[in-house]
Amino acid sequence: MEEDVQIGEMAHVIAKSASGPRGINGQVNDNSYENLILLCSIHHTIVDERPDEYPIESLLKMKNEHESWVASQLDQSKEYKADLESLKLLSRYMPLLQLRAMATELPRKVSLDFDITDIFENFLKDRPTAYPFWDRDLTSYWQSFLNDTYEISDWLGGNMIDGKLITHGQILRHMVEEPLDYYGINNYVHNQNYLVLNSRDLSSSDYDVVEHNVRRAASKFLGSHSNLIQYIRYNYRELGW
Known part of the structure; x- marks a missing residue:
């Protein structure tokens, strides 16, 4: 049963270090809300292993679209x-x-x-x-x-x-x-x-x-x-x- 459970992980859009996935020199340890995205453990690994397929712009777009969808679900007016x-x-x-x-x-x-x-x-x-x-x-x-x-x-x-x-x-x-x-x-x-x-x-x-x-x-x-x-x-x- 536990094998089917996916735990959310807080991932960085811009890596914590310049040498990490999507890292930028001079911008390290950015733990601001804007630079964090919630992913399951599987997709966290995927986006970090494939930074060319998941650049900064793509992750921010993904985050914004998901937040808009969540907001619409919570606001069932x-x-x-x-x-x-x-x-x-x-x-x-x-x-x-x-x-x-x-x-x-x-x-x-x-x-x-x-x-x-x-x-x-x-x-x-x-x-x-x-x-x-x-x-x-x-x-x-x-x-x-x-x-x-x-x-x-x-x-x-x-x-x-x-x-x-x-x-x-x-x-x-x-x-x-x-x-x-x-x-x-x-x-x-x-x-x-x-x-x-x-x-x-x-x-x-x-x-x-x-x-x-x-x-x-x-x-x-x-x-x-x-x-x-x-x-x-x-x-x-x-x-x-």
């Missing part, structure tokens, strides 16, 4: 739990982890499951006080992710008229307020479970415009999506991502 429940509900109906792979197929095609706008709007109708989240950083990451998703959706559902994008929302408003004789060519068309760039009907110039802008929007989306997922993974580990 009402607001934190509310945000966690919202994320659980959203991830149940949104393919959040799969969206990145879907976006990498743009601009040529994208899965119909990429369109999450209706799902989020229905979430807001059911839980109008759930967003913005209590966690301001989470709200910031989520809003950037949403904005980039909406930009892609505008191109996916829009039409081209005289070299300009007319979004689906603009088309609907025109149909009610200011009917047009011509609503342009669909940027994307349905093909089984995908929306596919409309190479058949778009002019070559319009095709180039759509392809360029969707490629740019997809690149922005990949960045904001990665930032959001990374933040959730570190701060809402109960989701098990």
Whole structure:
């Protein structure tokens, strides 16, 4: 039974002596809190035997991330739990982890499951006080992710008229307020479970415009999506991502 017990050990980020792992001349016997990190005996040995793999910056980053996680566990506030429940509900109906792979197929095609706008709007109708989240950083990451998703959706559902994008929302408003004789060519068309760039009907110039802008929007989306997922993974580990 005792063989399975791991005892925590206080390790030095910068070694106690200049000749030790990650040692620095002139900085010895630093037992300050900032220079100490709690490790199990096994990992204490590993990081000291492999200082090149575990430099000072890596250990400090590891320490800060772990302390942030511990703080979130100890501060299971009402607001934190509310945000966690919202994320659980959203991830149940949104393919959040799969969206990145879907976006990498743009601009040529994208899965119909990429369109999450209706799902989020229905979430807001059911839980109008759930967003913005209590966690301001989470709200910031989520809003950037949403904005980039909406930009892609505008191109996916829009039409081209005289070299300009007319979004689906603009088309609907025109149909009610200011009917047009011509609503342009669909940027994307349905093909089984995908929306596919409309190479058949778009002019070559319009095709180039759509392809360029969707490629740019997809690149922005990949960045904001990665930032959001990374933040959730570190701060809402109960989701098990």
